[in-house]
Amino acid sequence: MAPVDPHSYTDSTHPFTTHISLSLYLDFATSTIHGSALLSLSSPHSGPLHLDTRSLTISSVLDPTTLLPLPFSLSPTPNPILGSLLSVSLSSHSSVLILFSTSPSSSALQWLSPSQTSSLVHPFVYTQCQSIHARSIFPCHDTPAARVRFAALLNIPRALSAVMAASHVSRRDPNPGESNLSDALWCAPDRVVEQFAMEQPIPPYLFAFAVGEIGFRDLGPRTRVYAEGGKKVLDAAEREFAGVEEMVRVGERLFGPYDWERFDLLVLPPSFPYGGMENPRMVFLTPTVIKGDATGAQVVAHELAHSWTGNLITNKTNEDFWLNEGFTTYAERRIVEVVQGEERAALNMGIGWRGLNRMMERFKDNMEFTKLKPNMADVDPDDVYSEVPYEKGFQFLWRIERQIGRPAFDEFLKTYIATFKFQSIDTETFLDFLKTNLPGIENQVDLRTWVEGTGIPPDAMEPISAIYTKIRSLSLDFKLGKMPREDEVADWHGQEWELYLENLPDSVDPLQIAALDARYRLAESRDWEVKVAFLQVAVSSGCKEYFGEVERTLKQVGRMKYLRPLYTALVQGSAREEEKMLARRIFMEARDSYHPIAQGVVESILSKHS
Template sequence: MPLPTPHASAPLSADPHSHASRSPVRVSHLVLELSVDFESRTLAGLATWQLANPGAGSELVLDARDLVIEGVEQTGPGLAASAPAAFELGPADPLLGAPLRISLAPGAAAVRIRYRTAPGAAALQWLVPEQTSGSQPFLFTQSQAILARTWLPCQDSPGIRFTYEATVRVPPHLLALMSASNPQELHATGTYHFRMDQPIPAYLMALAVGDLAFAPLSSRTGIYAEPATLPLATAEFGDLENMVAAAEQLYGPYRWERYDLLVLPPSFPFGGMENPRLTFVTPTILAGDRSLTSLVAHELAHSWSGNLVTNATWNDFWLNEGFTVYFERRIMEHLYGRDYAQMLQVLGRTGLDHTIEEIGPLSPDTHLRLQLAGRDPDEGLTEIAYEKGCYLLLTLESLVGRPRLDTFIKEYFARFSFQAMDTATFLDYLRRELLDREPGLEAKLRLAEWVDGPGLPDNAPSISSTRFAQVEAALARLAAGTAPTELATDTVEWSSHEWVHFLHGLPPALPADELAGIDAAFGFSTSGNAEVLAAWFPHTIRAGYQPAEVPLRKFLLHVGRRKFIVPLYKAILATPGGAGKARQLYAEARANYHSVATGTLDALLK
């Protein structure tokens, strides 16, 4: 397959989260050299940016946050091999960082920036050996949404794409990986070379360094993990190649060559991150029964919705996530059946309803098209983008049928591959290619209510689950006085999803003695399943159920996934005397959390 041409066109909408988005001169290719220093917790970098349109202006603007810029050079026809370039770091914004303005001489075709990161760079998490499953330190990045600029001077907007190559030097006993072509074994020199020939936005730049091993699953899929974790991860993700094949059957060829997973230490703040060719995943999905691998299907789906066609700004985040959730559940249905996918959809609706209630049903933050200027784009990372976006597509499916919607989505991904997309342009495309071909269809869909209206429109389809109906029958028996032990035979084949639905369905104010009976029957407090624990602990926190306090403490000290820990801290805060307890726990746990999580928790716990 021919490689795509590096795409450097302007974002369709001005990006309020990037100083560089209005720069007339755009980057097209990066040559990066990095040296990783665990002792100082810094990266020393040399970033050479080739320019897509060097004659477009006399200044290149990049985003930089907490970077030390040591010098800038420029090259090009008629220039010396290392001609210095004047540069200026503008005033720093606490969220956006500073614009790095580089003056370009006539004929400049590339700039070379020597820089260092700060020890507290927000994208970088440096782990000591005690925070891993081995005896070696670990480093990983989290660049989404606007943190790439904390470890790389770049045009940090999702609407700006570039290709890259990199040389990374690490301690010789550690393996380095990137969102690019990757080694599969240790190099004695500690020097690794990477190449990404498909153009990506800066938020998909990724780096990980640690004591890692690799296991292939197929000719194009495999698993990286710490050696102690690798056997469990290999068994858990045995369906990975089948997932890729199912995705291709739905919406076209996989365009990124390999699809590998990296299982990170438990401090990783998200379930997964869709870095091209190397999805980062949390170990909290290693349930032992493959019941939490829908998360992998989600990250895989991003290889089309997000990585291939990308939201132009973070106000358009639903274009990444709404399509991805819909796609994820189609993959899971293809592999495991409609009943399985319906469980995921019902759980998603539960989360969406909770989010709308928490934010407020009339809040503009429940619109799909967001207005995040002046705010951290992470504030848009809610179930609105994910689940309301998915429900818009489900509503469209109910009106036009799956075959027509599948044809539309497949053509959409093909037509806009390696490009940015904003909401207005997507809506024009949707109308032209689908809605306008059937009079009255847009009115039936009520498109404006979905995109720029609050809450969830009442024409959203109702989804039910036959497997959850059995869970609800068990809950009814429990409420009627059946002893929890008598339900054991009915629950023996339940997946993680059924157990989570069961826990969500329990009365929210059960006393400790009733929780004790449930715990004795089902062993929730000692479960090794993070989703189950995260659904169980709010009950135990509210009731002051003592046997769960040690497991809860261990969970909060060990797991950094924001989806889990933020609701648990909120639950603790809501109890009498909970503020002191929450702050004490957080003081002990904070060093194990990534800045993405601490940014939320610092504000929550003051």
């Protein structure tokens, strides 16, 4: 066996899957999917074919032409990171048909009861497949090295609707014999089929759908926002993301043609574990990015930038994750600079710089994960997910831009995207391309230190701007006991407050914290970035009066960007047993409202500090 990826059973000597036809029957009563997957291979293959699965029941594996069974085995003891190896014996086959069912504990799926939705009437389900969770929905080569086209039939209750990161083909009644599943099940009169197709090859982690009571508003000729939360959420989302069509045009001017036809957005329930997920044609978003002042569109700018850096060109393995996120963070800030101005982009960079420095503290006992290309064998990507690939990757590209100048770097970037579009590459391929297209760059920038070195390289650069310098100065004054005056913060938005709070020490006088909040009501902020940044400082400073607000926050949202720092602040270091017990109780009561990925992250935090 010659693995292509430390996080996949995929064998590099076997042909990759190039197309998957899925028929999925969504059973809300049991929180399971019954499905069939027709996998087409790049070439005929004889011998074992290795596929990734997690918590799947495989009912049969068939020759798609004859429907005769094919021998297969499923490893009896799942690997805690990889899941179970499905090995199918082929004899000059170029395709294989697999019938399967998911588990209610599928790590990619969150099933929400009606009481957990905004409507309180209908259930809801959505997927989150990054980094290695597609294997818990269907058997596949679950590695970003494999790019796949999809066709999908989603059989759902007639009262619901489905959206997918793909082109919508039709909504129609089920047809007998189209699914390889029982016609009695498939063709029930209260069911409907939503049909989709993804014609561009994508890595499996970008497979995405959602089903529930979903409305929408058009934002432009190729942009639309969908939402689960009804008219109130749609109205707010429409205002927040009104400029998305212009963002797409800016992206095209900077990085080349937009190759995905549409750029639609889906605002998910508050349990969604990320700020956004860049699924092509259908970006998934947390409702916490709706801030009321259009600054939430910066998350959209990041997911849009992935349309070129990440979706068009993909990291070959999770060890090369910076190729996705470092490039995308750079591209996001270029878009923000055009659309919202240089000062706003500088604030974005400043928050990122603080985040990168925090990661040095987080990984101080295992600096391997401060490398751009870490060794991730036997490491769950979710456990070490951090800002390092985003911000250190950004700093690396910004360092190259400063060396050669922006015009030259822009030309390099466009050439890079055009050369590798619809491909998955590794760090070594990028470095070779860099040295070929920018001769002598290795003598001007220490590439080895940037890629292989731990920590922050000495030629990384803290951003410089008038507003950034002013906020840093005011944070320093607070450390000395001086609160910012109202006239100094009169024009601040969420990002300014976030940066200010990020620059405060972890522990300050509780009376100062209470006085700051009494004047500016930060614990009640509608901007979740501000609220959580303030609560993190308050908990670290021992302000017990804010524990109630911390509990309410942890029970309202499931975004890991908020869960991780708040749970960590409650249990880390010199935290009292009272605070640790509070964290454990909150998690026990809120656990079922979190996505499975978020559940695992919080369990890891509580276990580490038990």
